[in-house]
């Protein structure tokens with residue numbers, strides 16, 4: 001199959017953290033394939049991502065995953081017009097695997113290369129399934145980032161708030177670890193919270209700063225001290241003493257309600273500050289959370305704004321969002337050359 005229009009078919013590659021992913025996006029027909037190898041099982045035993053293990057697994061999986069994505073789209077490398085790859089931010093060793101692979105493939109087949117910012121990928125991920133009016137507000141909440149953007153056009157956005165320390169997903173993951181719950185923490189905390197009907201048992205502290213910035217490291221400390229105060233956690237040996245389901249459910253539920261309240265407070269503040277926005281999007285791994293989605297839906301309805309959230313497979317790290325961004329960058333001629341570096 002031969003294609004002559006530049007940017008018509010984009011292969012996206014994503015290896016910024018613990019996933020190895022590839023996808024094919026067609027300018028007119030949308031997403032043609034989306035392949036991913038998850039490392040969750042590999043990192044579970046360590047309670048978090050081990051960078052050295054992540055990049056070694058990516059080195060093994062990158063070729064079969066790219067092959068799988070191409071086969072899924074019934075294409076081979078010569079049919080691709082553009083190769084888009086995440087080059088920042090992320091784990092250096094992991095980013096290098098994707099960038100080196102993309103460069104080699106682009107060089108071998110004489111294809112155009114586009115470096116994509118992982119956060120831009122998340123910020124536009126809801127476009128894979130929806131047409132969202134500009135300008136709109138976007139909350140990105142993942143394991144590594146929590147940011148609020150005003151999105152004015154494809155690739156044109158302004159950061160109006162960001163986390164000063166930990167990301168929201170990181171708070172779920174770290175508190176899950178305190179509670180001896182498996183990694184990643186978000187899904188298991190949501191399940192436990194649902195079992196007790198999303199009640200706020202412990203009233204953890206909410207955001208107090210009168211700004212659009214976030215801070216989640218204090219929340220982890222507050223949960224830890226509250227556990228110690230209840231005689232449920234041994235600080236000296238860093239060990240949970242009270243292993244009861246009852247306690248885990250109450251902490252999980254109180255934490256989830258607290259994080260949802262923080263998001264609501266920041267989004268409401270942003271809506272009031274930015275009266276021209278026409279919609280709100282909620283993206284990133286934490287956007288898988290049905291409770292937070294429902295809470296934000298209610299808030300947006302009060303302001304008559306539509307809320308857009310991607311399907312779960314496009315909330316967590318994926319290459320479809322990278323192919324999508326690569327596609328619009330390619331259409332504008334925003335290519336990278338073979339000096340494309342990571343983190344810059």
Ligand code: KG4
Pocket residue numbers: 017141142143144145168169170172173184185186187190284285286287288289290315316317
């Ligand atoms: O976007 P993502 O896959 O990776 C990063 O770019 O960081 O996000 C992973 C994060 C993890 O912290 C995980 O705990 C969180 O998303 N997460 C959730 C849920 N599912 C995943 N957080 C809350 N509720 C969920 N259902």
Ligand code: ZN
Pocket residue numbers: 118122142143316317
């Ligand atoms: Zn991500």
